[in-house]
Amino acid sequence: MDVAIIQKIITQLGSAQHPVILTHLRPDGDAYGSLLGLGHTLRERGAQPQLYVEGGMIPMYRFLPGSDLVQNLPSSLPENTDCLIGLDTSTRERLGQKTTSWTRPIDIVIDHHVSNLGYGTLNLIVSEIPATAGVLFQIFEIAGWKITPAAATCLYTGISTDTGSFRYRGTNAKTLQAAAKLVELGADPSEIAKQCYLSITHERHALKRLVASTLSLKDNKKSAFLTILPDFYKKSGANGEDTEGIIEEVISIQGVEVGSLFEFTQDGGLRVSLRSKGNVDVNAIASSFGGGGHKAAAGVRFAKDAEKNHDLVLAAISKALAS
Numbered sequence: 340m341d342v343a344i345i346q347k348i349i350t351q352l353g354s355a356q357h358p359v360i361l362t363h364l365r366p367d368g369d370a371y372g373s374l375l376g377l378g379h380t381l382r383e384r385g386a387q388p389q390l391y392v393e394g395g396m397i398p399m400y401r402f403l404p405g406s407d408l409v410q411n412l413p414s415s416l417p418e419n420t421d422c423l424i425g426l427d428t429s430t431r432e433r434l435g436q437k438t439t440s441w442t443r444p445i446d447i448v449i450d451h452h453v454s455n456l457g458y459g460t461l462n463l464i465v466s467e468i469p470a471t472a473g474v475l476f477q478i479f480e481i482a483g484w485k486i487t488p489a490a491a492t493c494l495y496t497g498i499s500t501d502t503g504s505f506r507y508r509g510t511n512a513k514t515l516q517a518a519a520k521l522v523e524l525g526a527d528p529s530e531i532a533k534q535c536y537l538s539i540t541h542e543r544h545a546l547k548r549l550v551a552s553t554l555s556l557k558d559n560k561k562s563a564f565l566t567i568l569p570d571f572y573k574k575s576g577a578n579g580e581d582t583e584g585i586i587e588e589v590i591s592i593q594g595v596e597v598g599s600l601f602e603f604t605q606d607g608g609l610r611v612s613l614r615s616k617g618n619v620d621v622n623a624i625a626s627s628f629g630g631g632g633h634k635a636a637a638g639v640r641f642a643k644d645a646e647k648n649h650d651l652v653l654a655a656i657s658k659a660l661a662s
């Protein structure tokens with residue numbers, strides 16, 4: 340953590356009256372948790388933050404306190420904006436198509452993706468902390484800002500979901516200390532776990548079953564992959580956001596070192612998610628195709644040549660497993 344940058348961020352965040360906070364497309368628990376965790380904390384300090392995300396709030400995370408504060412991305416930035424913040428988002432494009440026409444630069448980027456090159460005026464990218472919500476927690480601690488029970492719940496949710504419920508490599512004593520503090524401040528671990536892990540919809544479960552039936556294994560059963568075809572959504576009644584967590588189905592298999600999920604999209608594109616138990620760096624694989632993420636969890640999207648790229652990614656995984 341770069342102390343000088345943190346102090347600058349604290350000064351700028353602390354003086355903003357009308358900050359706008361953004362996060363990435365297809366938001367997950369850390370995206371929403373960070374967005375709302377920062378939103379609550381700045382509101383507590385008297386500011387009037389606007390919280391935007393492409394598509395607004397998805398049903399699964401509506402349990403988060405203040406979820407009605409999250410709005411769909413507007414086509415233009417409010418005129419009184421005095422600080423523009425991007426959270427948990429590794430590239431400028433991932434903040435959403437609509438934001439590309441905004442002329443204001445991103446003032447502050449706070450993230451934990453190792454692939455983030457820093458597209459903000461101030462960039463705090465801490466890849467040793469396994470969730471952006473955890474980076475925010477550290478900032479609030481250093482600043483001495485009050486973390487309300489609502490903010491604690493949102494930050495805890497971000498840390499819990501991005502660490503796979505404190506299971507992934509990268510979870511360390513500091514992660515658990517942050518989680519413990521957030522529980523002391525009002526986060527309820529079992530209620531959050533119930534909402535995040537024990538509340539999947541029947542549609543999502545139907546999609547999971549369809550996807551699980553596509554399981555293929557290769558490289559001596561060290562590589563396992565799943566496929567999503569466009570008609571799976573119609574068959575299951577599920578939505579795009581319901582794919583979150585499906586990849587756990589493959590990486591959870593004994594002996595599998597790399598799990599991948601290939602989603603063939605309606606427009607002929609391909610979305611690839613990669614997970615590793617830790618011996619293979621999937622960020623390196625994703626980066627070689629223009630994607631990125633973390634060592635144990637990464638992704639890449641292709642606009643075309645879905646079949647060809649599917650085979651190329653599988654070949655890259657084989658090569659990494661053989662080395």
Ligand SMILES: [Mn+2]
Nearest residue numbers: 369427471501
């Ligand atoms: Mn994250």
